Amino acid sequence: MSSASSSSGRKLVLSTLLETDHYESLIKELTCTKCNRYMKSPIYLCVEGHSTCGPCYEKSYQCHICKKEFAQIRPKVLESLANKVLFPCTNEGCPKHATLSLLEKHAVHCQYRIINCFMARVYGECKWEGRAGEWMDHCFSIHKQRVTELPFITIKDKWDAKRTEPVLNYFLLKCYEKIFNVYQIYDRKGGRMMWTVLVNEEHSEKFYFEVDIFLPSLPSKRIVYRRPCKCERDADFLEHTQNVYIPVENIFSMLDENEYLNFTVRIDDEHKEK
Ligand SMILES: [Zn+2]
Ligand SMILES: [Zn+2]
Ligand SMILES: [Zn+2]
Ligand SMILES: [Zn+2]
Known part of the structure; x- marks a missing residue:
């Protein structure tokens, strides 16, 4: 097998894996149940073991699920998983999966993010809203x-x-x-x-x-x-x-x-x- 075909094979296995329910449930475990955002280190636990993301923890004085107090320990395994897992981009239709730090960089350029027509900010006459990747086509037809x-x-x-x-x-x-x-x-x-x-x-x-x-x-x-x-x-x-x-x-x-x-x-x- 040539190296090119083996690497494309690996990619295929990876993309298949990323679409399984099993993988989705892993992502769910790493999603804050309070704000619905992906959790990254530090992650906090309550005394019952429910996890909360850092920003939600900062704003709360008790667990939002069981209403009990937070524990003194942090879930090291969950935190290290959160650093390694490839999270799916949250923009609908986008196939991108990446670690959180790369996903943050991707978000700024994601062609699937919803934007307003930038021409409207300057000329104030366009109401178009749509995916960033479709904006140029819109400009070529309307502007x-x-x-x-x-x-x-x-x-x-x-x-x-x-x-x-x-x-x-x-x-x-x-x-x-x-x-x-x-x-x-x-x-x-x-x-x-x-x-x-x-x-x-x-x-x-x-x-x-x-x-x-x-x-x-x-x-x-x-x-x-x-x-x-x-x-x-x-x-x-x-x-x-x-x-x-x-x-x-x-x-x-x-x-x-x-x-x-x-x-x-x-x-x-x-x-x-x-
Ligand atoms: Zn949260
Ligand atoms: Zn709890
Ligand atoms: Zn994306
Ligand atoms: Zn426009």
Whole structure:
């Protein structure tokens, strides 16, 4: 037997095992009967031997099942099982099984988690709710002007001094097998325009974005900036010095005769550089 087929065989045995009632009952033993969440170490016991997860224990003064007090001992075997067992992802339909620490990482990206359409947060006109894995298809059918499968997008943005929402534009570029979130933000107080690009990727800085502002009637006049992309999980992305910032008076000088700002945002993979 080749090693490839034996490893796929092992996978098959594992996935069959994970679906048995027997396995399900093991997971049940490791699920807190109070909050219904998977238990991880530390796990607490009452004097009758009922188990409770750490967060529920912190909030209680007695066992929720028998109403007796908690015991001084901890169930070491249960705790060590909780560290090793492959728990199923709780999002309906998701086939993922993993240890709790890996499952927590998975939860952030799980394609089966239910989300709202992110376009709604910026443009406020979409009520879609569904699985994360189906969101892009939704965008390609409903928000066609804001998504592309090319590594660049060109925008004509009408300048409107009355706009108060800071995010002027938000769009998605699906390229390099990733999804890049492009934001154009008007920082009114700071008197500047900002562009930033977020990607769901730990090594986001290996991707670059370029903002190229141009005047269609005067090709020699342009402003071009190149900056690294930011990771989606970076909460401070707005504060980054590595975004594109342009003073608003420079933006005014780039408006065309109809008061449109014309710009292209391009995503670049560092490895593709000459
Ligand atoms: Zn609990
Ligand atoms: Zn009890
Ligand atoms: Zn999942
Ligand atoms: Zn939508």
